[in-house]
Amino acid sequence: MGRPVRRRLHPEARRLEIVEAAERLLQAHGPRVRVEDVVREAGVAKGTFFLYFPTWDDLLDTVRQRLVAEFDAASPLPTEVDGPIDWMALLDLHAAAYIDFASARQGIGQALFHSDFAERRSQADNAVVRLSAVIRAGQEAEAFGPVDPEPTALLLFAALDEAARAVAGGRDREAIVAALRLLLRRTLAP
Amino acid sequence: MGRPVRRRLHPEARRLEIVEAAERLLQAHGPRVRVEDVVREAGVAKGTFFLYFPTWDDLLDTVRQRLVAEFDAASPLPTEVDGPIDWMALLDLHAAAYIDFASARQGIGQALFHSDFAERRSQADNAVVRLSAVIRAGQEAEAFGPVDPEPTALLLFAALDEAARAVAGGRDREAIVAALRLLLRRTLAP
Amino acid sequence: MGRPVRRRLHPEARRLEIVEAAERLLQAHGPRVRVEDVVREAGVAKGTFFLYFPTWDDLLDTVRQRLVAEFDAASPLPTEVDGPIDWMALLDLHAAAYIDFASARQGIGQALFHSDFAERRSQADNAVVRLSAVIRAGQEAEAFGPVDPEPTALLLFAALDEAARAVAGGRDREAIVAALRLLLRRTLAP
Amino acid sequence: MGRPVRRRLHPEARRLEIVEAAERLLQAHGPRVRVEDVVREAGVAKGTFFLYFPTWDDLLDTVRQRLVAEFDAASPLPTEVDGPIDWMALLDLHAAAYIDFASARQGIGQALFHSDFAERRSQADNAVVRLSAVIRAGQEAEAFGPVDPEPTALLLFAALDEAARAVAGGRDREAIVAALRLLLRRTLAP
DNA sequence: AATGAATGAGGTTTCATTCAT
DNA sequence: TATGAATGAAACCTCATTCAT
Numbered sequence: 001m002g003r004p005v006r007r008r009l010h011p012e013a014r015r016l017e018i019v020e021a022a023e024r025l026l027q028a029h030g031p032r033v034r035v036e037d038v039v040r041e042a043g044v045a046k047g048t049f050f051l052y053f054p055t056w057d058d059l060l061d062t063v064r065q066r067l068v069a070e071f072d073a074a075s076p077l078p079t080e081v082d083g084p085i086d087w088m089a090l091l092d093l094h095a096a097a098y099i100d101f102a103s104a105r106q107g108i109g110q111a112l113f114h115s116d117f118a119e120r121r122s123q124a125d126n127a128v129v130r131l132s133a134v135i136r137a138g139q140e141a142e143a144f145g146p147v148d149p150e151p152t153a154l155l156l157f158a159a160l161d162e163a164a165r166a167v168a169g170g171r172d173r174e175a176i177v178a179a180l181r182l183l184l185r186r187t188l189a190p
Numbered sequence: 191m192g193r194p195v196r197r198r199l200h201p202e203a204r205r206l207e208i209v210e211a212a213e214r215l216l217q218a219h220g221p222r223v224r225v226e227d228v229v230r231e232a233g234v235a236k237g238t239f240f241l242y243f244p245t246w247d248d249l250l251d252t253v254r255q256r257l258v259a260e261f262d263a264a265s266p267l268p269t270e271v272d273g274p275i276d277w278m279a280l281l282d283l284h285a286a287a288y289i290d291f292a293s294a295r296q297g298i299g300q301a302l303f304h305s306d307f308a309e310r311r312s313q314a315d316n317a318v319v320r321l322s323a324v325i326r327a328g329q330e331a332e333a334f335g336p337v338d339p340e341p342t343a344l345l346l347f348a349a350l351d352e353a354a355r356a357v358a359g360g361r362d363r364e365a366i367v368a369a370l371r372l373l374l375r376r377t378l379a380p
Numbered sequence: 381m382g383r384p385v386r387r388r389l390h391p392e393a394r395r396l397e398i399v400e401a402a403e404r405l406l407q408a409h410g411p412r413v414r415v416e417d418v419v420r421e422a423g424v425a426k427g428t429f430f431l432y433f434p435t436w437d438d439l440l441d442t443v444r445q446r447l448v449a450e451f452d453a454a455s456p457l458p459t460e461v462d463g464p465i466d467w468m469a470l471l472d473l474h475a476a477a478y479i480d481f482a483s484a485r486q487g488i489g490q491a492l493f494h495s496d497f498a499e500r501r502s503q504a505d506n507a508v509v510r511l512s513a514v515i516r517a518g519q520e521a522e523a524f525g526p527v528d529p530e531p532t533a534l535l536l537f538a539a540l541d542e543a544a545r546a547v548a549g550g551r552d553r554e555a556i557v558a559a560l561r562l563l564l565r566r567t568l569a570p
Numbered sequence: 571m572g573r574p575v576r577r578r579l580h581p582e583a584r585r586l587e588i589v590e591a592a593e594r595l596l597q598a599h600g601p602r603v604r605v606e607d608v609v610r611e612a613g614v615a616k617g618t619f620f621l622y623f624p625t626w627d628d629l630l631d632t633v634r635q636r637l638v639a640e641f642d643a644a645s646p647l648p649t650e651v652d653g654p655i656d657w658m659a660l661l662d663l664h665a666a667a668y669i670d671f672a673s674a675r676q677g678i679g680q681a682l683f684h685s686d687f688a689e690r691r692s693q694a695d696n697a698v699v700r701l702s703a704v705i706r707a708g709q710e711a712e713a714f715g716p717v718d719p720e721p722t723a724l725l726l727f728a729a730l731d732e733a734a735r736a737v738a739g740g741r742d743r744e745a746i747v748a749a750l751r752l753l754l755r756r757t758l759a760p
Numbered sequence: 761a762a763t764g765a766a767t768g769a770g771g772t773t774t775c776a777t778t779c780a781t
Numbered sequence: 782t783a784t785g786a787a788t789g790a791a792a793c794c795t796c797a798t799t800c801a802t
Contacts, residue, residue, distance in 0.1 A: 006766060006767075008765055011765075014766090034793090036791085036792085044767090046768065046793095046794085047767055048766055051767095055793085056792090056794095114304055114308065116221060116306060119220070147369065147372055148369050151362075151366050151370075154353075155349040156373070159346070162344060162345055163341075163344075166341070171341070175338055176341050179341035179344075180341075183346070186379065187376050187377060224775065225775075225776060234784090235785055236786090237778085237785065237786095238785095240777065241782075246777090387786095388787075394786075416772095426772095427775080427788055427790095435772085499685075527749065527752055528745055531746050531748070532753065534736055535749060535753055539725040539726070539728050542724060546721070551721070559725055560721075560725060563722065566757050566759065567753050579761090604796065604797080606796075609764095614762085616763080616798090617763055617765095617799085620797090764800100764801105767798080767800095769795105772792105775788105775790100779784105779787085780786090781785100
């Protein structure tokens with residue numbers, strides 16, 4: 001078999017390797033992934049895992065943070081106004097981006113947001129918070145109608161997330177996106 | 191000593207006792223319930239459980255079917271037309287009914303639809319099928335606008351379900367119901 | 381290898397088998413014994429162990445109780461007075477009995493009373509309580525001198541226990557017993 | 571970055587730092603102390619620990635030797651005779667000194683003498699050897715009676731040690747010391 | 761001489777499922 | 782039909798020790 005070579009790495013590099021191995025497996029197999037699997041994929045000993053993540057849930061927390069950061073980096077909200085924002089178009093864009101992003105990471109999403117882990121770590125759901133902020137901003141710009149921002153954001157995000165899952169499940173992306181767009185536009189129309 | 195009290199029961203009755211015990215516990219403790227707990231609550235031996243449900247998931251399937259049937263019985267759709275139907279009002283009514291029904295059964299819902307079980311048994315989701323049928327019917331009556339029924343039903347149901355979870359989680363029922371009603375009416379408006 | 385035959389036993393019998401297996405191993409190897417070892421010796425599956433002893437420490441508790449009960453049964457204190465008691469002779473007898481009993485079970489004693497388990501479960505030390513009661517009774521019969529019963533019992537029992545360990549460790553039993561007898565007699569002499 | 575501050579120290583000094591760190595922690599937390607804790611307290615890398623102590627038990631050995639030496643330095647036996655020794659008074663003094671010393675170091679005592687380590691490294695018990703020498707000397711001076719020195723020293727030391735533990739455990743020091751004094755005096759009386 | 765990342769053999773505990781009675 | 786004792790494959794986590802740097 002050849003004894004496993006002990007590769008000494010900078011902690012951040014090793015940590016990254018473990019996280020990335022976990023992401024690959026979570027993506028492929030969802031919540032079924034175990035510590036055992038991750039360490040095999042990462043090519044490290046079991047103890048090494050717990051050196052970096054005291055708990056399995058700590059790893060999942062890290063994966064979630066990376067996921068959020070990755071999406072934010074890929075689809076930043078416009079922070080500086082270089083002219084008037086087309087809020088409806090912005091919403092369309094982001095919805096489509098979210099669907100593509102999340103449906104391409106369905107396994108991870110499953111493991112993070114629709115498993116027992118989600119129950120343990122009730123996420124602050126900043127996705128919803130963000131969405132409600134957007135709604136509010138759109139309302140101030142008189143681009144959106146008089147909906148109640150928080151509850152509406154909650155419900156719209158549920159629809160958005162379901163859309164992503166549906167696309168990941170093989171349903172016709174165009175039809176889903178179109179339906180979602182209609183739902184968003186009509187709900188938020190002035 | 192204490193020879194086992196062997197309560198001979200009609201199989202249907204025995205099966206029912208187990209299911210009802212499971213429902214009580216799932217409602218109270220969600221996905222954490224174990225076979226052990228159910229048999230204790232039902233006053234039945236462990237082996238007996240597997241006599242009626244070859245697998246734990248089979249029990250959950252049964253619970254789910256009963257849940258659906260219960261809701262259908264409590265909130266039947268109008269099948270015979272005794273005059274013109276107010277589709278929008280019907281939708282409002284059903285949405286509120288669903289929220290109240292599901293939020294009062296949050297524990298079960300969690301165990302059935304938002305745990306690892308949900309991933310294993312991808313539900314035929316006849317709730318969505320039903321909703322899309324309603325949309326279609328409403329469209330034929332020209333009460334609803336030209337949305338794509340299936341994808342729209344999928345997304346609306348996600349919002350509906352999220353609304354129920356939010357209410358179960360302690361959020362202001364009136365605000366949630368109002369937001370949902372707006373979302374439904376605007377999305378489906380002609 | 382032949383598949384392991386599944387032997388169904390009355391719970392008390394099975395529990396006893398496990399305890400006795402544990403006692404054999406503890407006797408032979410002291411505190412080094414693990415659950416793994418016990419189940420192998422008892423010929424049961426690992427899960428069976430935890431069916432009867434939710435925790436490893438629970439097993440040790442049981443072993444300790446049995447140990448105490450066994451000694452009490454083998455060397456009962458005279459409860460009914462059929463004439464005047466020779467307290468000094470009684471003490472001699474019990475001391476020798478304790479030494480022989482405990483030194484023959486050195487491994488178990490080690491595991492129970494001189495390991496980390498002893499630290500976790502600080503035993504009510506009823507051996508000491510018993511000894512102080514004997515001292516008190518002897519004092520009332522004017523067979524013992526005016527020592528302070530509780531502290532003296534504590535110290536004498538420590539000497540007694542050390543004697544047992546010494547004998548178990550291979551030191552000359554007669555010399556140890558003689559020294560202990562002298563120590564007891566002189567300390568408690570009127 | 572932050573290149574490791576490599577404090578070059580004289581080996582003896584470095585070794586001492588580690589031992590003293592260990593002593594502090596053992597005193598405070600008993601047998602629960604881990605290598606990890608010691609190196610953190612000592613401000614030293616893990617590998618450095620094993621440079622000086624091939625094994626955890628080697629550290630404990632060192633701690634024990636230092637403990638003994640410390641007591642000897644604090645309570646030296648009279649080596650030169652500047653007149654006749656009051657052996658009984660000497661014994662009283664040393665017993666009280668031992669109790670105070672050992673009860674103030676209960677954590678270390680626990681870790682060294684009443685844990686699994688004690689089983690692995692059966693101590694040469696020079697405390698007992700020393701005590702038996704004292705007994706012998708006292709006998710030669712006709713201050714002590716005709717007890718068998720070695721076994722008696724063994725038993726008396728056990729009582730002595732138990733006394734220290736009792737005091738450390740919060741029991742009334744005066745009562746314990748008094749009982750011990752009586753026990754010693756009576757046992758060794760001519 | 762010093763570092764600290766990496767190791768991996770344990771260790772306890774859980775629980776759906778099996779099967780002798 | 783019914784029982785409940787028995788199973789054993791996971792699962793998570795610890796920590797003394799090793800070794801590449």
